[in-house]
Amino acid sequence: MATEQTLEESCEEVVRVEGVVKDVRPGFGLVKKRILSGVSFSVRRGEVFGFIGPNGAGKTTTLKVLMGLISATEGSATILGHDVSEDEFRQHVGYLPEHPYFYEFLTGRELLSFYAKLSGVPRAKRPARIEELLHWVGLEAAGDQRLRGYSKGMKQRVGIAQALIHDPNVIFLDEPMSGLDPVGRRAIRNLILRLRSEGKTVFMNSHILSDVESICDRVAIIVEGEIRYEGSVSEFLGQTEHSTDVVLEGVSQEMVHQLAEQCQGTHRELKGRIEIRVPEKQVRLLLQKMLECDGEVISVNPHRVSLESVFMSTVEG
Amino acid sequence: MGALQRIRTLAANTLLEAIRSKVLYTLLFFALIMIGSGLLIGTLSYVDSNRIVQDVGLASIRLFGTAIAIFLGVGLIFKEVERRTIYTILSKPTSRSEFLLGKYCGLVITVWLQVVLMAIAFGIISLISGAPFGLEYVAVIGLIMLELALVVALATLFSAFSTPMLSSMFTLGIVMVGHLSRDLLAIGSQSDVPSMQMMTKLIFRIAPDLAAFDLTLQVTHGLEISQAQILYPMVYGLGYLSLLLMLASLIFSRRDFN
Numbered sequence: 001m002a003t004e005q006t007l008e009e010s011c012e013e014v015v016r017v018e019g020v021v022k023d024v025r026p027g028f029g030l031v032k033k034r035i036l037s038g039v040s041f042s043v044r045r046g047e048v049f050g051f052i053g054p055n056g057a058g059k060t061t062t063l064k065v066l067m068g069l070i071s072a073t074e075g076s077a078t079i080l081g082h083d084v085s086e087d088e089f090r091q092h093v094g095y096l097p098e099h100p101y102f103y104e105f106l107t108g109r110e111l112l113s114f115y116a117k118l119s120g121v122p123r124a125k126r127p128a129r130i131e132e133l134l135h136w137v138g139l140e141a142a143g144d145q146r147l148r149g150y151s152k153g154m155k156q157r158v159g160i161a162q163a164l165i166h167d168p169n170v171i172f173l174d175e176p177m178s179g180l181d182p183v184g185r186r187a188i189r190n191l192i193l194r195l196r197s198e199g200k201t202v203f204m205n206s207h208i209l210s211d212v213e214s215i216c217d218r219v220a221i222i223v224e225g226e227i228r229y230e231g232s233v234s235e236f237l238g239q240t241e242h243s244t245d246v247v248l249e250g251v252s253q254e255m256v257h258q259l260a261e262q263c264q265g266t267h268r269e270l271k272g273r274i275e276i277r278v279p280e281k282q283v284r285l286l287l288q289k290m291l292e293c294d295g296e297v298i299s300v301n302p303h304r305v306s307l308e309s310v311f312m313s314t315v316e317g
Numbered sequence: 318m319g320a321l322q323r324i325r326t327l328a329a330n331t332l333l334e335a336i337r338s339k340v341l342y343t344l345l346f347f348a349l350i351m352i353g354s355g356l357l358i359g360t361l362s363y364v365d366s367n368r369i370v371q372d373v374g375l376a377s378i379r380l381f382g383t384a385i386a387i388f389l390g391v392g393l394i395f396k397e398v399e400r401r402t403i404y405t406i407l408s409k410p411t412s413r414s415e416f417l418l419g420k421y422c423g424l425v426i427t428v429w430l431q432v433v434l435m436a437i438a439f440g441i442i443s444l445i446s447g448a449p450f451g452l453e454y455v456a457v458i459g460l461i462m463l464e465l466a467l468v469v470a471l472a473t474l475f476s477a478f479s480t481p482m483l484s485s486m487f488t489l490g491i492v493m494v495g496h497l498s499r500d501l502l503a504i505g506s507q508s509d510v511p512s513m514q515m516m517t518k519l520i521f522r523i524a525p526d527l528a529a530f531d532l533t534l535q536v537t538h539g540l541e542i543s544q545a546q547i548l549y550p551m552v553y554g555l556g557y558l559s560l561l562l563m564l565a566s567l568i569f570s571r572r573d574f575n
Contacts, residue, residue, distance in 0.1 A: 024575065067408050070573040087412045095408035101400045103330070105337040117326040118409040162405060172408075 015043035020075035050216035094163035098174040104148040119166035133161040213307035251295040324419040331423020348381035367448035374439040390472025391484035464530035470558040474565040495527035
């Protein structure tokens, strides 16, 4: 066991997906539909990895391949160096599916006890671990309530608790913030950050890009079953040329047109003033021109590139 | 934690689900009413009233046991896939075969528990009516329990790849053929058409020989029951249900949960 643990800890690429293809035959099976077309990416130890893409891009299918719930038509997928078709390594893996559904006849505590037994948590450690997790996800008071009476957010939180019950090294979360209110989203976000600080590797599928941007170290973007980008969030945002918004006053329309043209920018009216958006490298030129024409510079603000805007341009090609 | 303990956990959870389900109590209630009605039917009959009590009692145990086995068995795996509860279970170090076996064992225990309750009611009714209730009745009820384990295995097999509606039809159909396969074989052997003979033989070989588990006639008529009449269905039943579970496991392990 100790040797196995050392071997798994030494594996720097925690998840490796290589050329995974998934074909399905919906309906009567006469027509073949390709869901994943040679998907490849890797997740490194200790990072929060965001797997993003529009609806129907293949995010959940990829995650199901990793969880062994569906088999890949071609390609390979490994977690901690083990092929995903194996079972035993799963004691190091936690999983929260999208829109999780659990046995509603069980109470929160009973549910966690059930998963703890399946995950091989020693009997002596179970009660303390269950209480610890109920506290983490804020369900101590509802622990003896049957899941039938749980709200969507509570089910999501108990779902996260079951994914962590055996203290796994790698945690897969499929749309963990989906359907949660802002308070619930923040709680889950903090939980993920806490997991990262403990050295856990977190893989999350999401289409809530603001959350991905704020907590993920690296991302992969999947569109129509193909990976369009894999790398760090900062590099991804850096792919787009940075621009700066300069707000001016006391400049004629003709001058504005000239400035925008010379500095390769665009302009618009903003509450009686003019805002010119120019590439970062043209800011100096614009300011020089303004000094020359005696115009007034009200503000100079670097334009913040959001993950959403870069993502949209990637998706739209 | 070993495979056996995981199977036990899954079985215990399946049993708990059944215990907390109201539908089961309704079925059990009607079964107990039916067993009790043997007393009334016995008084109305001009033949041996004790035999009527026991015929009705044993038939009720078999009928309601089969109904519960099919009713719960056909949804056993299907429900887990449909509701996606299986996703989190299979993400733990639990194999698909362990899952299937755990669910199967849980349901068999549930059905057996129902049979035990019905058997207790049957025993009480027999005592009230003064009908004999000896060890041979325990053996007969034991064989009913084994037969029901086989019916659950059949339902589990269909539930591993089909909808509850289709699974119910398949399971019920096979159970009916299984009870009639000996009669069909006898009819076929008297036929002059070779293809008829071959077909009835084939049905007898493939369908479970459920008539072998039914010793009601012998016990209610006070006929002697040989060791072979008990041992044969035991060996046959265990062998047949093992094959069914292996087949179910094979099909289930290849399934994609889309």
